[in-house]
Structures are given as structure tokens and as C-alpha cells.
Amino acid sequence: MADVTHDAVHTEHVTSTGLSSTKLAMWLFLASECLLFGGLITAYVLYRGQSTTGPYPQDVFDIGYTSVSSFVLLASSLTMVLSHNAALARDYARMRLWLLGTAMLGLTFVGGQVFEFTTFYHEGLSIKTNLFGSTFFTLTGFHGVHVTVGILMLLILVVLSFRGALSDDPAFPVEMVGLYWHFVDIVWIVIFTLVYLIPSPKPPGVP
């Protein structure tokens, strides 16, 4: 993914499929990522309601709060598209603005996650407390790291665009980072639904 700027230049004109190698590589990488999140989500779902001690999901979740931060993250997919559109229109000032906007929304989401993790920790839920803590923090933590990597890529794109190093076609690297960004957003939809929205069965004996 870090390769978006250079190798694309060379591989684009003559490829066997006519598609950019960088784009194909990004798709294959995302396909591989599906199995990574698949494994993490499987572990969460398998262990739902299996914790032997509290706190349980219903004790700590604040659905309203997380809904807002989820909305912020999903909104960033829109700004990502807008920045790609601006790049296609060769309006680079607007492209930078939307890239920065996307990064800011991403940062808001990650900041919200840090706050949420801290709150949970103070309410007695850590990664070692019980199965819920282990699976929850691992799954959402991996997602948070992915968002953070995405933010870094967005910021690098902005820096590169100022250096004039985005090759002849800035829309292309923006599109590549966009693919990754949308993927991370879509994964969050799955996580938010499975982890937060669908209520976890209570273990026997818990009121």
C-alpha cells in the first residue's frame, strides 16, 4: 500500500490485464485482510456470552456514543470520495482539503475509541478481565490500528501533493488509499453491528 506512488508509474502502461498492478495488489491485499478480520470476528462471535465474570457488554456499552463515532467514521468515506472527485477534476486544493477532512474524521473516530477504551478500563474491563474483554479489545483494537494506518497514509498523501511528488495522476494514489479506507469503514459496519447492536446473551445466573 505504501507503494502507491512509484511502482504505479511503471506498471500502468503495459500490463497483461490492462489494469494497474498496484490496484490489483491492493484488492488482493484487502481480500487477505478479510480473512484477518474474519478470524478476529469469529473469535468474538464464538465467545459471545461465554465470559465467566463481568463486566458484560451490556454493563459497559454506550450505544449512543458509539453510534455517533461510527457515524463520524462512515462520513469519512464520503469525504474520501469527494477528495477523489476533486483529484479527478484536477482541483488539488479541494483534494487536499477533503483528504485532510477525511484524516480529521478518522482521528475523531480513533480519539473516540481511545476515550471509550479508557472508560471501559475504569469501569473494570481490561483485555485480561474476561473473554469479552479479550475478544472485544483485540477485535476493535486491530480495527483502530487499521484506521490509524489509514490516517497516516492520508497525511502522507497531503505532504506528497505539496511536494509535487504525486506523479502525473494524483487521482490514482488517492483512489488506492481510498480503497483501503473504504474497506476499513465497511469492516467497522460489520463490527459495530455484531459487537454493539446485536445484544449479547447473558450468561446463566447474571441478572
Added chain:
Amino acid sequence: MASVTVSTQKGILRRPMATTGFWSWFTTVDHKKIGILYGVSSFAFFLIGGGEALLIRSQLAKPGNTLLNADQYNQIFTMHALTMIFLFVMPMSAAFFNYLIPLMIGARDVAFPRLNALSFWVFLLGALFLNSSWFLGGAPDGGWFAYAPNSVVDPGNGMTFYAIGLLITGIASTVGAINLAITVINMRAPGMSMFRMPVFVWMGLVVQFLLAFSLPIITVALFQLLFDRRWGTAFFDPTRGGEPILWQHMFWLFGHPEVYILILPAFGIISEILPVFARKPLFGYQFVVFSGIAIGFIGFGVWAHHMYAAGLGPVANTAFGISTAIIAIPTGVKIFNWMGTLYGGDLHFASPMLFAIGAVAMFVIGGLSGVTHSIVPSDYQQTDTYYIVAHLHYVLFGGAVFGIFGGMYYWWPKVFGRMLNEAWGKVQFWILLIGFNLAFAPMHILGLGGMIRREYTYPASLGLTVWNQVSSVGAFTIALSVLLFIINVVRTQAKKRALETDDPWDARTLEWTTPCPPPAYNFAEVPTVHSLDEFWHRKYAEDETGRLVRVPAGASGEAHPTADGHGIHLPSPSFWPLVISLGFPLLGYGVLYSWWLIGAGAVVIVVGLIGFVLEPSVAE
């Protein structure tokens, strides 16, 4: 010489330019040099893993032996497996794929040359990290599949090294897999359609997809194991509701595709060697290709046959027994195709051919013993005994390692411009074949006689002594054969270039149209491909009676390029892949020892990635 574009940028982001000399190996992005780096380092690990095997066989050479204690034995057999699988066969396959795939499809390099360098350096540093555990309190000792909760409660740092070491080499393999898969899909020369690709390239493509889709699964499991060990999570802790069986599922969901990751490259090598030395096209090319693809798919649906004894119940065991029996079909198709290729051929028993036939024959034995434990009740008798050890060595040593040796003899002149000595090669083959069967055939008998896998010693009263001694003699015979190979290599490399022709085997595929060794740019002119076995058809046509006649040199436009490749743009070397990869062991030691090191590792990786992105492109 190819011109290497001089970058105008100054300072730290300036790209290194040297393409020769000692230091150029650290910055090279040439797929051929990276292939050689992979080959040399994985062969070094082969010798280390082999040394560990000799220690195991020395310990088992007599009952009640005290050469090693139980703890040392556990570490040595675990590291023997990890080294042979992750640090030898996988990277050695990567060596062949890296070197040969671009040459076979008529490309000048892989799709992402710098990522290629990155995947090599991350692999090497991950491998060194894993082996550094020997000096830091003890190596992993929980077996290569590290069953939980044993691997969680295991004291010492060994299993933590296991988790982190495999995570790092897994990252290397994922990067390499994406790169090579895209190379095959997108970098083919004009006319090189998917069904004109050599079978070796096809097997390479299947392996890269297997890697890309199975490694993330073990990545998750390794993180869970690591978190359980290091940060007290409850994933595999039964006292807190965790289920150790989850580890087994995750491990084998990766572990079984891994088996095909190990063997398919050898299948590809065999499929290249047999037609050349039988002087016939591969029999049923499409069948070989599609059965390889089928193996790739079905390989994801058989994992629980490793877990019959875990108590999944009769329904699951039956289902996985059936799918396991089914996967024998495409494998059998390949065997028959290879036999069909040999049938009626004009057979030349040069060393590559001997190794290829040896690989097929030994793999058949291992495959058949594999079918015996696809049957659940039979497996109950065999699981965790030496019968399994015999089976896995027949497929992995008999199949993969024989194939790899065949590939080395076959492509050595291509890579180094010198022929390995044929007489030595044949002697090496026969000693290896005898030693291999002496070492592993008795394990069938030992296993059925009740010898448990992984026990560090046995009492004389069990009557296992004789066959164990035969096996140990076999192990040292294998070592002798490997020693002969090394002497052969040293003798060959000490000679001046002694190759009269660039096509010593009268081969069939594109890589032999280039000089030996190929120039940095591979092809002075990108070839146009008209058929499967392109090079063969450039050399031979059929007369009216159907007999082969040689096409006069130059008549088919194959004329050895007189162009000197001037003006071909090649990617400049880069040191950022090495910088990035240095961050991974730092992260690893950080997890073990200090948050400061984690921070340092993360900084190195991020700085390296930024440098990687910002360094000037060669096009400037």
C-alpha cells in the same frame, strides 16, 4: 549494461546506485539477486535444521539415551520443524519463484521490485529473531503446531519467540505472495496467455493465493496466543471459558493449506523437468494445471483431519474424512500425468531427471500412507505416532526436498552459468534415496509398533531399538548426501564459466532464451509468445512424417539478441526495505522485554515506510 537512472534528489532520500559489489546485495531490487539471497539463506537454514535432525536421531539411536534431556529434545524437534518448514522449504520455494517467474513469463522484473526486497529482508530478520531464542533462555518447545493451552502455560520465552517469529515471517510471506501473484497476473509478455504459462508458474500462482488467504488466519491465532501469554487474555484459557480447541481449528485452517504451499512448488519443478528429459510435452497440461488449482481450493476444506482424535464427533470426522479422500484425486491426476509424460519418451537420466522421478516415487508412498489416515478409525491408531512422522517426511522430504534438489541441478547453469558435476549429482541422488528410505521407512513400523511421536527416549523393553538404529543410520546417510552436494557446489563455483551453450538441457521454456546467467534486464527485447513451450517450438518443427526437425538458427526470429539492453529502465536499488525490516525484530524484542523497544521498532518501521514512499522514483 542497462542504464540506471541517476536521481536528482540529494540527501537521505537519494537512491543508492551501485548494482555490483558486496553492499549492492543489501540494496538490490533485482528479482534474480533476491532469488539468490533467498536461496542462500534458506539453504543455510536447511543445514541448521539438518543438524537438529541429526541430534534427534543421535538421541534416539539407543534406548534410554542421555545425550539430550527432555527439555533440550523438545526445543530441538520443535525448531527442526519450524526451521525446515518456515525457514527452508517456504523461502527456498520463494527463491525459485523469484528467480524464475519473471524469466518464464517474459518479464524484466516482478511487479513491485522494492516490495520484493522488503519481503526477503523481513523474512531473514524474522528467521534470525526466531533463532536468537536459543541464546535468550531457550527455543520454542511446544511442537510446530503449538497446541494450546500447553503453549500458553509453557514457562520461559520460547513460545513467545514462536508466536512473534512466525508473525514476522508471515508478514514477509504475505508481501511476497501479493507481489508474485500480481506479477503472474499482470506482467506476462505479449502472447503469454494464462494457458501458455509453464506449469511451474501456475503452481507459483496457486501457492501465492494459498499464502494470501491462509496466513491471515494463523496471524490471528498467533496474536491470540501472544496476547494470552504476554498480556493475560483468556482466548485459550479453559478456566475462564476459553476453548483450546479454537487454536487447533485456527492452526490447521492455516496448517493444511500450508502443506500444499510446501509441496506445490516441487510439483511445478517436477512438471518442468520431466518433459525436458523425456523430450515430450507435458502429458495433459490442462489437467495438471486444473488439478493444482483444485488442490488449492480443496486444501482449505480438509483441516480437521488433523484433529480426528480431538473429539469433534462422528459427523465432523466423517465429513473431513470424505473431503480428505477427495483431495487425493487431483493429486493422483498429477501423478498419472507425470507417468504419461514419461511413457514412450526419449528418457535422459541426468541428475535433475533422477531427482524428479525420485520425488514422484517418494511422494506416492507418502501420499498413500496419507490416504490410510484419512480413514478415521485407522487414524486413531496412527495419530501422534511415528507413522505420522514417516508420512509427513515422505511427502515433504521425499516430495518437496527431492523436487528442490532436482530444481537446483536443472537451473544451476541458468543462475550461475556453470553446470553442477553430473557424476557427483547421480551419486548424490542414489545416496540420498537410500539414506532417505533408511531413515523414514522404518518409522512406519515404529509407529504401528507403538512408538509415540516426540518422546525423547524409549526403554529397550519395547523392542523399538533396531528400527530406530536403522533410521539413525539413514539420517547420517542423508547428511553425507548433502555434504556431497555442498562439495559439488564448491567445486563447480571454483571453476571458470564452463558452459558452451546457454541451453544445456535443450529446454522448452522462455527462461532458457536468455544468456546464462541472465543480464539485469533479463530480455534485451521482450519476447512475443505464440505457444505453450515457446522455446521448444522456436527450435523444433515437425516434418511431414511427424518427426522433429530442428529449425535452422535464426529462422524463426528467435535470433539471440545482439542488443546490449542499453536504455532499458530498471528500478534503482533502495535501502529502505532493509530499514523497514530492521524494525520488526525490534518490535519483537520489545514485546518480550520493554515498551521502549516496541516504540523504537514502531518508529523505525514508520520512518522506513515514509522513506520508502518519499524516495524518488526512477522515472525522474
